[in-house]
Amino acid sequence: MIAETVCSAVSAAGLGIAAVTAYRRRFLTAARIAAYALVPLGLVLAGVVDWLAGTAFSPTAWAGFGLLGASWLLFATTRAVERRRGGTRGERRAARAAARGDAAASAPSLGSGSRPAAGSAGASRAAEDDFSDIEAILKKHGI
Numbered sequence: 001m002i003a004e005t006v007c008s009a010v011s012a013a014g015l016g017i018a019a020v021t022a023y024r025r026r027f028l029t030a031a032r033i034a035a036y037a038l039v040p041l042g043l044v045l046a047g048v049v050d051w052l053a054g055t056a057f058s059p060t061a062w063a064g065f066g067l068l069g070a071s072w073l074l075f076a077t078t079r080a081v082e083r084r085r086g087g088t089r090g091e092r093r094a095a096r097a098a099a100r101g102d103a104a105a106s107a108p109s110l111g112s113g114s115r116p117a118a119g120s121a122g123a124s125r126a127a128e129d130d131f132s133d134i135e136a137i138l139k140k141h142g143i
Helices: 002-023 027-046 048-056 059-085 089-100 116-140
Strands: none
Touching: 002 027, 002 048, 027 048, 048 059
């Protein structure tokens, strides 16, 4: 009962402030103040205030909130540890297999073939193509 009265008074005061703000020709600000002022009244009419009052004094509800907090803390901790270790278990396993040189788990590298010079020549040609594209763009803009 007291919570509903306080929410109604807060809404009335907020609407009064919105009216004064609108009188000063600040209509956008007045509309925002009116929107904020109507929230407590809407919560009372929707029954949220009664639910919150019943929940605030219920030990079972507080135990539930405690369990939700513990669950969130476990999720956050495991996520932080996962980031620190470098990904999920499958990603770490693939990285270890690639570091060992396991051919089944990793893709063959460019330099592992019988023609290492051809691979480096192809890489330098690709770099020249990249630079020629950049040069063409710079010439187009007059730089």
